[in-house]
Amino acid sequence: MAYRIIGDSCTDLTEEMKNQMKVQLVPLSIEIDGETIYDDINFNQEDFLNKLEKSPNCPKSSCPSPDTYMKLYEGEEDIYVVTLSSSLSGSYNSALLAKRLYLEEHPNKNIAVFDSRSASVGQTLIVKKIYEYAEEGKSFEEIVKLVEQYRDEQNTKFVLENLDTLRKNGRLTSLQAILVSALNIKPVMGSTPEGTINKLGQARGILKALSLMAKLIEEDAGSVINKTLGIAHCNNLERAIFVKDEILKRLPFKDWFIVNTAGISTMYANRGGVIVSY
Template structure:
């Protein structure tokens, strides 16, 4: 069937996905010290990292409007699937639902489903790939929704960041955890809960030890590696992403590993050197 896949701009595209152009991205807007940065193809990651590092107040973001999502769904009856940031972390999911309502007012027969990823970054990416897999295999709209919602319920997301300040300033973490990172060089291994919130599950002294701890957590969560794609998002630190990939390959036989650099929203929260994994 004909179909569309839409993601908000926290969905990190791999180089291959960018080349294929099958996924339409609806950008969030990032704000730093009164300046707006649109999270689209014009986003300059290195410049944004420098701007955030110099800011005393830190960055914030605003989600796309319902009208933005409506336009992405298309002015026709082609079925559309949308993947957004965790509803616990952003208003993007609710905005997409309103966009769905607007679209279906004009096109009552149009099928649209908005997936709350309960994740972010590469977690959203893997969900989009799963939608594409089922759609290309000829599954019905209803079957895709059922299968992908089940996939989301069993997906795991972890991350290790050098800098937790943005998460702290935006109310996602306590100040104590952020202080541990800056003062003691303790790097927490964080994870997404089934509800899409964030909690700490482990920690390591220094980034490399924390990344290894994160890799160890993978084996505690799943065993059906051969049926899963493993995803890595990194913020301006490809060497760390490759290190994680190599550590994963030593231990677990995932059927495929994909790597993406963070777009604007992922860069805002992960900060320079952050690594996010999902599987």
């Protein structure tokens, strides 16, 4: 069967992945101080980070319209869509509504919409699984079952250098943010099975927090011999390499990749943030 993989633009991909898997990315948009920035090939990370750091306001993301998704459902017989966690964005609901509308006119089409319950490289790993299974010739039904199982077993953790976005969107009070900043405390965060975010631990200083994240991954990763480690960084490759080395000296992952964050992931991670999925 001919197939197409669609991801919203929070799916962070290397250029090699884009060329190999030919993933169609649907851009979300970001509004900051009255300006709308689209998370597409024209996104300028450094320019956006500068705007983010200067603004007292919290940036807001907008999900793609159902019509945008529907246009990409044309063509191939099997369609697979991977979106940002439904707890963080309306992208999943938009893609799901598009599926329902499209199937009213094309009832024989195969369309699967996956709520990643994650973000960034969590989505990337799901896309990679779909691609691998499709290239192996597995049926649509098999792929959906296997990918849902993979998604349910996946973990995502992250450490942020800058907590301003959390403060601006109300996840931290101003007092908490000031205290955390003054004491140089960096929380280690993770996604829950439902796709929400919780705090897993904290350390004083970014390198200690990244090492703690590696230790927490070692504790809950289980067998990783057949797993791929995904690492996304927001404009700090050196830090991503440090995390990769800290994890790989503890665990024998089959493979790994590092990618810089695109627009939506940059908005969440902020400068220097590191996201890990496995």
